[in-house]
Amino acid sequence: MIKNLLQGEKKVFMTGNEVIAWAAIAAKADIMYGYPITPQNEIMHYWTRMAPKAGKKFLQTEDELSAGFTTIGGVLAGKRAFTGTAGPGNTLMQEPVSMAEMMRLPMVIVIQQRGGPSTATVIYSQQETNLTCYGGNGEGLRVVYSTATHQDLFDYTIKAFNTAWKYRFPTFVLADGYQAKMRESLTMYDPKDRGIDMVPVEPILGKPGVPGIDRSPTHIRNTYNTEEELYDVIMSIAQDYEKFAPEIIEYDEQNINDAEIIIISHGVVSRAAYGAMLELREQGYKVGYFRPITLRPFPAKQLFNRARQAKMLIVVESALGQLAKLVKDAIYGCATPIENLSKPGVGIISEEIVERVKTLLKGGHFNVS
Amino acid sequence: MSVEPKMPKCWRKESKPHKFCPGCGHGLALKALGMAIDELGIQDKVVFGCDIGCSLLAWDFFDVDIVQTHHGRTTPVITGLKRANPDLIGIAYMGDGGGYAIGSQHLVNAATRNEKITAILVNNTNYGMTGGQMAPTTLPNQKTETSPYGRSIEETGYPTQGPEMVAAIARDEAYAARGTVANMRQLKGFFKKALQNQIDGNGFSFVEVLSTCPTNWRTDAKGTWKYLEEEMTKFFKVGEFKTPAAKGEQS
Structure with a gap:
């Protein structure tokens, strides 16, 4: 008998991977395809325990290429199909995602970032930002939600299915090993x-x-004969992407109106950034907080308008400048200096951010009141 | 006044004449497949996936739904589709490079998992679309663009024996055969059995098709047919390698 596993509201305390499996159930996902890789595994573990009770399916594939392409097969059959992966698996996943981009296939992919490059660590990083936003041999025509909390994981996993099927772009939920x-x-x-x-x-x-x-x-098909034919296809997809972007873009900003320093971060790091912002405010510094929730499409105009009123931006991330690149691209033409706190593959706590901001201010580069 | 050649009912007339080179065996393989689909009456249920390489030219070949995928990835796309909707009849159509080289892991694992799909692999002993490079199926001493002095078995091994491999790793419910465009009646029969095996929900079915590539072989009509019938059959035995035991019968 097929049970409705989720009835009413329920306060729970669980791991992020378990949250994602529950969210996929809540979103009425039909089938998951997956291949083991840490730290994503428990999404499959929980899904395979719950799915049969809810009349849903699972296939463990031979690799992430197959996980991605079978997910595409599920989508072609008209099902809410999804997969989850990380690190080197995300590298392989970019091949099916590029096909989904070209053919507007609404596949959903959950990424639990681990250290990189190569096999690196199974623990944590934000080093799959570039790959998830712009991987594959194309233009990055996909949606990427970067989550920060377990509530985000639940909310945005549900939203990812709706975004994918409404706009017909492959949609990522980008989290990390800490959240997992x-x-x-x-x-x-x-x-x-x-x-x-x-x-x-x-x-x-x-x-x-x-x-x-x-x-x-x-x-x-995804193969074209002439340059002109391809150009027309790409431009039509890109035009749709641009058209839908304002509806898709999400961001969070706090204490930003009078901010002279803006801390920019995404994902789980934004929690440390938020804490640092509050602490610095208490100490009298005019610090604001900006967090892109969608990394693709990026809230470029929104950040530009804030950035040009500030005296300093500080980009904080567990990668070596991957978010910083997105920020620089987004605010091109804005003269506000950009500083960094970059710790590839390593977690960041609010005290470090507070200290970094104070050091920058002591350095006297910025005339901040 | 010309007489129109008889086409299978499920062929799409608007996309004919087809896009394959003169003398290519794909048209014949797809004719036998079209006849098999017609005779089984499954045109409304078939989803046809084609690979990269010459097989992609079949992307608008039939009046059935078609998806053209990536190199080697047709097997997982059709697997995913079939898993999500078992009422469909999934056909994964690929070349020897797609099935035995870049996508070999998918073929092996689809066979071992006994996926209820039908995989068809056209073997023309080379990579045709990219200009005639050595393939896993290239015959010993055969000259290709990447084996210009002939394929060295010491350096690059023997031709892949696909249906034999599938027969060795698949369950008893699977079907594995090798046909040839030189024997259309037999080939159509193999396709029908392979599709019937899927319709019956038995398991994986696989048909390799010996085919021709005069463009890259640089052969005339006579030489092409001689290569297909005499040279290829030295390494590639035509016939059935695994047939599912009918229910209630001894295997």
Whole structure:
């Protein structure tokens, strides 16, 4: 018997990977395809325990290429299909994602970032930011939600399915090993109880009727013969992306109106940044907080307008300048100096950020009141 | 007045004449497949996936739904589709490079998992689309663009024996055969059995098709046919390697 596993609101205390499995159930996901890689594994572990009770499916594939391409097959059959991976698995995942980009296939991918490059650590990093935003041989025409809390993991995993199926772009939930493995409290809910309708899904291939008789056959491809043909396809996808971007873009900003220093961060690091901002405010510094929630599309205009009113920006990340690149690209033309606190593959606590900001101020480079 | 050649019912007339080179065996393989689909009456259920390489030219070949995928990745796309909707009949159509080289892990694992799909692999002993490089199926001493002095078995091994491998690793419910475009009636029969095996929900089915590539072989009509019938069959035995035991019968 198929059970509705999630009824009503429920306050829970669990790991991030478990949250994602629950969120996929809540989002009415139909099937998960996956390949083991740390720190993503428990998404599969929880999914495989719950899925049969909810009439849902799972396939363990031979590698991440297969996990990605079978997810595409699930999407083509008209199902909410998803996969999860990390690190070197994310590298392989970029091949199927590039196909999904070209063919507008609404696949959902959860990334639990681990150290890089190569095998590195199984623990934590924000070093898959570039890859997740711009991987593959294309233009990065995908949506990337960077989560910071377990509540985010639940909310944005549900949202990822709706964004993917509404706009027909591959959609990532970008988290990390800390979020995957730590326990934290959150409220789980059935989306419909909060007025969130799941965007309906439909078969892309295999619709009813005899093709060529009852209906036209659906023929979809990613190969083109001429430069002009490809150009028209890419520009049409890019145009849609630009058109939908304002509806998709999300960000958070706090104490920003009078901020002379803006701390910019994403994902779990933004929690340390938020704490640092509050502490510095208490000490009298005019510090603000800006967090892009969507890294693709990036809240460029929103950040530009804030950045040009500030006297200093500090980009804080567990990578060596990957968020900083996105920021520089977004605020091109803004003369406000950019400083960094970059710790590739290493966690960051608020005290470090406070100290870094104070050191920068003591250095006297900036005329900050 | 010309007489139109008889085409399978499920062929898409608007995309004919097809895009393959003159003398290419793909058209024949796809004719046998079209006849098999017609005779089984499954046009409304088939989803056809084609690979990269010459097989991608089949992307609009049939009046059935078609997805053209990446090199070697047709097997997982069709696997994912079939897993999500078992009512569909999934066909993964690929070349020897796609199935035996870049996508060999997918073929092996689909076979061992006994995926309920039908994989068809066209063997023309070389990478045709990219200009005739050595493939896993290239015959010993065969000259290609990347084995210009002939394939050295010491350096690069023997031709891959695909259906034999599938037969060795797959479950009893699987089907594995090798046909040839030189025997269309037999090839159509293999395709029908392979598809029937999927329809019956038995398991994985795999058909390799010996095919021709006069463009890259640099052969005339006579030489092409001689290579197909005499040279290729020295290494690639035509026939069935695994047939599922019918329910209630001894295998």
